[in-house]
Structures are given as C-alpha cells and as structure tokens.
Amino acid sequence: MEQQLLEKSTVRKVTLRLIPFLFLCFFISILDRVNISFAALQMNEDLGFSNAVFGLGAGIFFLGYFLLEVPGSAIMTKIGARRWISRIMVTWAIIAILMAFVTEPWQFYTARFLLGVAEASFYPCMVFYLSGFFQTKHHAKAIAAFMLAIPGANAVGAPLSTFLMQIEWFNLAGWQWLFILEAVPALILGVICFFYLDDRLEDVKWLKPEERNWLLEVTRKEKEAKQKVKHYTFAQALKDRDVLILSAGYFCWMFGYYGINMFLPTVTQSMSESLSISTQGLGWLLGLMYGIAMVAMILVGNHSDKKNERRWHVAACLTTSAVAMIASSFVAESNVILSFVFLTIALCGAFGAYSPFWAIPPSFLTESAAAGAIALINSIGNLGGFFGPYAVGYIRDTTGSFTMSMVFLGVSMIVSSFIIIFLVKQTGKALSRSADSKLHKSS
Numbered sequence: 001m002e003q004q005l006l007e008k009s010t011v012r013k014v015t016l017r018l019i020p021f022l023f024l025c026f027f028i029s030i031l032d033r034v035n036i037s038f039a040a041l042q043m044n045e046d047l048g049f050s051n052a053v054f055g056l057g058a059g060i061f062f063l064g065y066f067l068l069e070v071p072g073s074a075i076m077t078k079i080g081a082r083r084w085i086s087r088i089m090v091t092w093a094i095i096a097i098l099m100a101f102v103t104e105p106w107q108f109y110t111a112r113f114l115l116g117v118a119e120a121s122f123y124p125c126m127v128f129y130l131s132g133f134f135q136t137k138h139h140a141k142a143i144a145a146f147m148l149a150i151p152g153a154n155a156v157g158a159p160l161s162t163f164l165m166q167i168e169w170f171n172l173a174g175w176q177w178l179f180i181l182e183a184v185p186a187l188i189l190g191v192i193c194f195f196y197l198d199d200r201l202e203d204v205k206w207l208k209p210e211e212r213n214w215l216l217e218v219t220r221k222e223k224e225a226k227q228k229v230k231h232y233t234f235a236q237a238l239k240d241r242d243v244l245i246l247s248a249g250y251f252c253w254m255f256g257y258y259g260i261n262m263f264l265p266t267v268t269q270s271m272s273e274s275l276s277i278s279t280q281g282l283g284w285l286l287g288l289m290y291g292i293a294m295v296a297m298i299l300v301g302n303h304s305d306k307k308n309e310r311r312w313h314v315a316a317c318l319t320t321s322a323v324a325m326i327a328s329s330f331v332a333e334s335n336v337i338l339s340f341v342f343l344t345i346a347l348c349g350a351f352g353a354y355s356p357f358w359a360i361p362p363s364f365l366t367e368s369a370a371a372g373a374i375a376l377i378n379s380i381g382n383l384g385g386f387f388g389p390y391a392v393g394y395i396r397d398t399t400g401s402f403t404m405s406m407v408f409l410g411v412s413m414i415v416s417s418f419i420i421i422f423l424v425k426q427t428g429k430a431l432s433r434s435a436d437s438k439l440h441k442s443s
Contacts, residue, residue, distance in 0.1 A: 003214075010211040014133050015142065017206055021196060022126055023146045025089065028186045029122055030153035032096045033061070035182050036112075037265050038161035039175040041279065046173060047103060051266075055393025057108040059258070062385035064116025069379030072121030073128070073372065080199035081129040085122065089190030092118040096183035100176035124374040127358055132201055135218055141305045143355045148294050151351045155290035157182075158265075162283030243373045245419060246360060250381030252416035253318060253357075256409040257350050259388030260325060267402050268343070289344045296348035301355035313356040315417035321349025322410035322417075329406035350413070357420070388412075 040054050049057070076084040095115045102108045127143065134142045164181055165174035172180075198204045201216055260267070268282060277285065304313045328342035361373045392405040399405075 006211065006214050007218075010207065010215050011134070011138060013207055013211065014215070015145070018130065018133060018197075019142065019145045021193075022130070023149050023152075025085065025189050025193065026123075026126060026146055027149035027153045027156075028182075028189060029089070029092070029119060030150050031157045031182050032092065032115075032186060033119070034154060034261065035157060035161050035178055036099075037261065037263065038158070038165065038283070039178050041162075041265055041269065042165055042173060042175040046175070047108075049105065049108070051393040051396045052390070053105050053108070053393075055263075055389040055391070057105070057112050059386040059389040060109050061112045061116040062254075062258070062382040064113040064118075065120045065382050066116075066379050066386070068117050068120035069124065069382070070121075070372070070375045073124045073375030076121060076125050076128070081125045082194060082197040082199050085125050085129075085197070086190050086194040088119060088122045088125070089186045089193060092122075093183045093186035093190060096186065097180050099183075100172070100179040120379075121375060124378050127361075127374050129197075132219070133215070135222060137305065137308065141301055141355070143301070143358045145301075147354050147358070148297055150354065151290045151293040151297060151347070154261075155287045155294060158286035158290065159280070159283040162280050165279070240373065243361070243376060245422060246357075246373075247377045247380040249416045249419035250357070250377050251384045252412045252419065253350075253353070253384065254381045255384030255388040255391075256322065256325070256413035256416070257388070258385035259392045259405065259409040259412075260346070260350075263389065263392050263396075263402070263405075264343070268340070285340070289340070289347055292344055293347040293351040296352045297355065300352035304356035304359065310356040310360050311420055314353045315421050317349040317353035317356075318413045318417040318420075319349070321346045321353075322413035324349065325406050325413070326410040329403040332403075384412075 036058055040049075040058075043049065044051075044054055072084070072088075092115055095111060095118050099111045099115070102111055126146065130142050130146070161178055161182070164178045167174050167177045169177065201212065201219070204212060207215070265282065265286065268286065269279075300313060300317060304310060307313075324342045324345035328339045328346060331342065332339040358374075361377065388409065391408060392402070395405040395408065396402055
C-alpha cells in the first residue's frame with residue numbers, strides 16, 4: 001500500500017512538471033510545421049505556386065529532417081536533451097520567420113529544407129527524455145499526453161492561422177504575418193527550456209528524496225529486464241529487425257498522414273464553399289475536427305495502457321483512418337457533410353495510433369539504443385512526409401481531382417497497419433511484468 005501511494009505521488013509530480021511544458025514546446029513546433037498548409041490558401045496565389053510546387057516545398061521539410069535526425073539524436077545523447085531541445089527551438093524559430101520573405105520556388109524549397117534540418121531530432125529527444133522519467137507501463141499515457149499537441153496545434157492553429165491571415169501590416173500579407181507571429185513563441189520557449197528542464201533523473205530537485213530513489217530503482221529494474229532481451233548500443237539499435245520493421249510501417253503511415261494533413265485546408269476549401277462557409281469559418285470547422293481527434297487520441301492511449309497492448313491498437317487506428325479517408329473522397333460531391341464526417345474519423349484514426357506506436361521502442365530498448373531506434377524510425381518514417389504531399393500535389397495537377405490522391409494515401413496507411421502487425425513480439429508487456437515482479441521482491 002505504501003509503495004502504491006509512493007508510485008502515485010511520484011508519477012503525478014513527474015507528469016505535472018514535465019508534460020505541460022513539453023506539450024507546449026511540441027505544440028509550437030507542430031504549429032510552425034503545419035501552418036504552411038493554411039498559408040497556402042493565400043501564398044500559392046500571391047506567389048504563383050502550383051499544387052506540385054507547394055507539395056514539393058511542404059514535403060522537402062522532411063528531407064532535411066531525415067538527413068539530420070539520427071546525427072542529431074546522437075549529439076543529444078552526448079550533450080543532454082535539455083541543451084539540444086533549446087538549440088532546436090531557437091534555430092527553427094529564426095528560420096520560420098525567414099519563411100515569410102520567400103518569393104521564388106527555390107527560396108521556398110531552401111527555407112523548408114533548412115527548417116527540417118533545424119528541427120531534426122526534436123521529437124526523438126522528447127520521447128527519449130520522457131522514457132527516462134516514466135515506467136514502461138506509463139509510457140503510452142505519458143506520450144499521449146504531450147502528443148496531444150499534434151491534434152491540439154491543428155485544432156487551435158486552424159482558426160488562429162485563418163485569423164492571422166487577415167492581418168496586413170507594413171505592406172506584408174496575412175500569410176507572411178502568419179509565419180512571423182507563430183514563430184515568436186518558439187524563440188521564447190527555447191530560452192526557457194535551457195533553465196527549466198533537468199538532463200537526468202538523478203539531477204532533479206523537485207522530487208522528494210524517497211520519490212526520486214523509488215523512481216530511480218524502478219527504472220533501473222526495467223532497464224535490466226530490457227537489456228536481458230536486447231542489450232544494444234546506439235549504432236546496434238539501428239540494425240535491429242524490429243526497429244527496421246517499425247521504420248517501414250511508420251514511413252507508409254506518414255506518407256498517408258502528411259499527404260492529407262498538408263492539403264486538408266485546400267481539399268476542404270471547395271467543399272466549404274458549397275456550404276457557404278468563409279475562410280475563417282473553415283478554420284473553426286477544421287479546429288473542431290482536430291479537437292475531436294484529440295479526444296480519440298486520449299481514449300486510445302489510455303486503452304492501450306490498460307490492455308498493455310500496442311500493435312493491434314496501431315493497426316486498428318490506421319485501417320479505420322484509411323477507410324474513412326477513401327470514403328470521404330467518394331462522397332465529397334454528393335454529400336459534403338458526410339464527407340466532413342469521414343474526414344474527422346480519418347483524423348481520429350491517424351492521431352489515435354501515435355501514442356501506442358511510440359510506446360513500442362522504449363519497451364524493448366534502453367538509453368542510447370532507444371534514442372537511436374526512435375531517431376531512425378522517425379527519420380525514415382518522415383521521408384513519407386516528403387513523398388506524400390508531393391504525390392498528392394502531382395496527382396491533383398495531373399487528374400484535376402483529389403479523389404485518386406486520397407485512395408493512394410489510404411492504401412499506404414493500410415499497408416502500414418499490416419507491416420506493424422508483423423512486428424515479431426510484444427516485449428513491452430513481458431518486460432513490464434518482469435520489472436514489477438522484481439521491484440516487489442526487492443521491496
């Protein structure tokens with residue numbers, strides 16, 4: 001009973017200390033990443049960009065992300081997550097502001113590429129950092145809590161971005177102010193991060209000694225259990241079979257996810273016109289859709305932790321998203337409202353898969369090996385973010401319709417669900433039970 005109370009108080013303190021702040025940092029990063037999809041409503045016309053040009057520019061961000069993801073994560077394990085996260089946020093804020101002043105396609109491509117380079121390894125740093133402060137059985141819930149920033153940034157960003165696009169100060173267009181004003185918070189948070197976070201659990205002062213000692217002990221037991229299964233270095237983890245399978249699955253998932261996410265405002269703009277919805281009204285509607293996806297993300301994360309199961313939760317979410325995405329494209333002309341409903345379901349599935357998916361790598365790898373695995377999975381996976389938007393733009397310009405694009409993206413997500421199901425074994429459940437058993441015996 002005493003151990004249970006100690007665990008409860010420790011987990012609560014760690015959650016309140018870390019999750020809100022990391023949520024805010026991740027929220028701003030996602031906002032700066034996806035605001036390009038809303039800027040396109042004005043920017044493409046002002047600069048004369050075709051769908052293919054926009055798709056390539058939106059996706060090339062992930063090429064820069066891919067190239068620096070693993071090296072960046074390796075550096076992070078050497079200098080500490082606190083310094084690296086701070087550096088990332090300040091750098092990307094500066095480049096995001098420069099995005100407001102592009103005029104030519106090559107400038108657009110260059111700025112987006114450099115933005116990807118600047119932000120590379122940010123997400124793996126966050127997941128790796130959290131894995132050092134939470135038990136395996138709490139991973140999905142902890143990850144889901146700060147990853148609510150993904151649908152949250154879209155939910156808030158949709159009406160906020162469409163509002164900022166109405167600003168025209170000092171001869172700058174609304175889409176330019178959108179980039180500038182949404183980058184400033186990243187600059188501020190990057191500085192705060194350096195002083196707020198602790199590099200290691202051993203360094204924290206905001207836990208009582210008995211709470212810190214308990215958490216150190218339980219995480220040590222889990223590390224020992226994981227290392228008996230797979231004792232890898234950073235480099236060795238990059239060649240692990242399960243890591244490579246997860247990377248392939250994540251690639252197909254991100255291909256579909258970013259393909260629709262980057263074009264969602266453009267896809268729904270013509271649909272909203274048939275309902276006489278203004279650009280600002282469309283922003284609120286998209287915000288509501290992403291808000292519903294936030295709820296789905298919480299429910300899936302909690303259910304995954306309750307059942308201590310990851311793969312089937314991921315596969316079910318991705319399959320649901322794919323089917324709904326394809327269905328939406330086929331009913332868009334005959335029933336716009338139903339099409340919006342299907343798109344909302346598609347978002348719920350795509351976002352719901354996040355927390356159980358990212359709870360898998362830390363369930364069988366530790367420390368630098370986990371950092372390497374997360375970096376590789378995110379790096380290869382985000383290449384899908386490069387190809388997906390470009391494929392949508394190219395198919396749209398070729399066929400004159402988004403229907404075939406949505407089918408293509410949906411099939412990709414279904415392939416992802418099948419790949420992830422073939423992950424050899426679900427080690428997280430066994431390791432969690434083993435560590436709990438050892439901890440109870442030692443206490």
